[in-house]
Amino acid sequence: MAEVPERSVFDADVTLSVVVPFFNEAEVLPEFHRRLTAVLDGLKRRSEIIYIDDGSTDDSRSLVSSFPASKSDVFCIQLSRNFGKEAAMSAGLEHTRGQAVILLDADLQDPPELIPAMMAEWEKGFDVVNMQRRHRNGESWFKRSSARLFYRLLNILAQSEIPENVGDFRLLDRKVIHHINQLPERNRYMKGIFAWPGFEQTTVSFERDARFCGSSKWNYLKLLGLAVDGITSFSIKPLRLATLMGILIAFSAFCYGLMVVLKTLIIGDPVSGYPSMMVVQLGLGGIQLLSIGLLGEYIGRIFIETKARPLYLTQSIMEKKAVVISNNIQPVVRKAA
Structure with a gap:
């Protein structure tokens, strides 16, 4: 069995953690990492990138291991098999150390270039920054219409309001992450879990891009199953x-x-x-x-x-330390929302 090193749950020196779950994304990962590190290197904040390999069967993990060092710490957490995206995101959240956490898919539909705008809202004092898709490029009319219908139905049935057309791409403050990590449930619909804690929230609209390459891992049957999970997890x-x-x-x-x-x-x-x-x-x-x-x-x-089975099993954790950072790292100053 591979030895799994322990990691600190929280490090006050790390301002931003970016959680990136992926499954068989070898085609897009190099371009994704290039764009993400370019954004993070310009933030003048200490940051980390946490890749979650959800049981990939291609060269995705070896690609992550070969990425050149940047100004951000890079970790790759390899799960023992494919546990699903909800479990992979939960694994990433439990390993974050930053004061703010951003969840970002590796398919480049959610642009990493929006991270500075999200950080600006967080520094104003907001605990949750929801990224609402104003337009979903590259998706069929049926998929857009069914998604709109599902969000409306879910908000009618659910006890807590779930932001419409907001996916997993969002920023969460450390205290929100702490409460989410304390939730004991195994059946996880993360969009609902992200909305459940409440706190101070704001919404930023953006144009969602089409996939950079490849095809979506979510067919209509999987989306239907996810919709049933969402309704039954948050409403009786x-x-x-x-x-x-x-x-x-x-x-x-x-x-x-x-x-x-x-x-x-x-x-x-x-x-x-x-x-x-x-x-x-x-x-x-x-x-x-x-x-x-x-x-x-x-x-x-x-x-x-x-x-009460665990959400996931970790096979290994790869760590790549950041290159030497200059002294121009700025202190984090947050206002009250």
Whole structure:
């Protein structure tokens, strides 16, 4: 088993941590690292880049290991297998040392050049800087429309408001990271978890770029599963809606049955309509199966939580120290929001 060195959870000298989860992104990682380090080198703040290898099967990890030294500390945390993006982000957050943390995908759809603007908002005193996608370049009309519909549905059902059209790209203050890392849950929908703590928030709009190269790892089935995770992780309203639907259907069936009896007794009309009865039975059966499936989703999450397995397993941690930094590092001065 590979030896995993321990790391400090917090270092007051590190101003910014950038968490970059990736899975089979060998084509884009060199250009991503070049653009990211160019931005961080110009910040005059001590920073670190934490790459999370979520079980890549290509040359992604070896590429990260071969990156030249920059003015930022670079770490690559290799997970023992592919645990999924939510677990990879959680691993990155638990290993950050900075006073501010930015989550950034490696596909270059979220431009690293926006980091200075995010830091400027943080220095004003905001604890969370949400990056809202004003336009999603490179995505189909169906994907944009379904995403818009999902966010609206989620905010109707969820107990805490989740910013619409805001992905994982955002800045979080150290105290927000501390509370997120304390959450014990295994079923994680990170967009909801990022919004749950609250604190002082602001939103910055930007144009989201198309992928630099390659294709998305998220097909529509995976996105549908993520949507179900989001709804069931942050709301029990679907269960209440199922209960309400059952009450309404039972009341409607009682009224219909009473109408049939009265119609037969008063008018003498014989009861008929075999096809309509089959439609009603099939409809009720479908609603029952839907309700059972919905109940099963919640029970399944309880089952996973009770096993209390770790979110991820770490195989190794690679560390590359920053080059010698000059004395022009500026102190961090934050205002009250």
